[in-house]
Amino acid sequence: MAAPIKFNDGAAYERFMGIWSQTAGTAFLDWLAPPAGGQWLDIGCGNGAFTEMLVAQCAPDAVDGLDPSEGQLAYARTRPALGNARFHQGDAMALPFPDNSFDAAVMPLVIFFVPDPAKGVAEMVRVVRLGGTISAYAWDMHGGGFPYFPLQQTMRELGHVVPAPPSPEASRLEVMLELWNGAGLVDVETCEITVQRTYADFDDYWTTVLGGPSVGATLSTMTPEQVVALQENLRTRLPVAADGSITCSARANAVTGRVAG
Numbered sequence: 292m293a294a295p296i297k298f299n300d301g302a303a304y305e306r307f308m309g310i311w312s313q314t315a316g317t318a319f320l321d322w323l324a325p326p327a328g329g330q331w332l333d334i335g336c337g338n339g340a341f342t343e344m345l346v347a348q349c350a351p352d353a354v355d356g357l358d359p360s361e362g363q364l365a366y367a368r369t370r371p372a373l374g375n376a377r378f379h380q381g382d383a384m385a386l387p388f389p390d391n392s393f394d395a396a397v398m399p400l401v402i403f404f405v406p407d408p409a410k411g412v413a414e415m416v417r418v419v420r421l422g423g424t425i426s427a428y429a430w431d432m433h434g435g436g437f438p439y440f441p442l443q444q445t446m447r448e449l450g451h452v453v454p455a456p457p458s459p460e461a462s463r464l465e466v467m468l469e470l471w472n473g474a475g476l477v478d479v480e481t482c483e484i485t486v487q488r489t490y491a492d493f494d495d496y497w498t499t500v501l502g503g504p505s506v507g508a509t510l511s512t513m514t515p516e517q518v519v520a521l522q523e524n525l526r527t528r529l530p531v532a533a534d535g536s537i538t539c540s541a542r543a544n545a546v547t548g549r550v551a552g
Contacts, residue, residue: 307503329394335401339367398427421552428545429462436542476548
């Protein structure tokens, strides 16, 4: 059995997922097009990559970020643009805030990490005021939309265990729709987001994934022979251009709704 996925190194996560999350996050916020101002809650804020975009694009009056990893939060606090943000260590299924505390709550690339997604959504509804918005987006884990799906698929085919989040089914668009409707939210809308990222070459791609929390631990236990076999198989699966660069695509599902009232 694979060890649980843990995000403790903000800098390593930034290289592994930062660019992906920022690209998808920008598209997500463009789709939401929220009015400026208001009090926002970023649940599973990690190292602050999405929080930074939220501040830049939405100009909230106040923003709070919550994450279980103090290491990630420490990195978030170093971002110059987030000097006025408040960061809290905590659990998405037991938010440490009173009822009706925020105008909007968002879960960026997080809902599949919540052991009980319905409880996480219910908690967002609890802390958001009537008329406020509840939103999320997540890599389409079931549909092969995760940015490093080719790597994971190759590892599995070679017999290696790949860690998985506790609730991958929550990334499916129909499940997200069920969760939002089941929580009593109204004006529920969904969309699909497709993004790309280019790596300079295979070495750039490989160095990036070595620090990835979702596969790095497994890669570190492989023998040199196993690593070579993985690299050789992976090279045939990645879209390598004539100049050696590798452009990968990823897909996320998004949902938003309003607290009735």
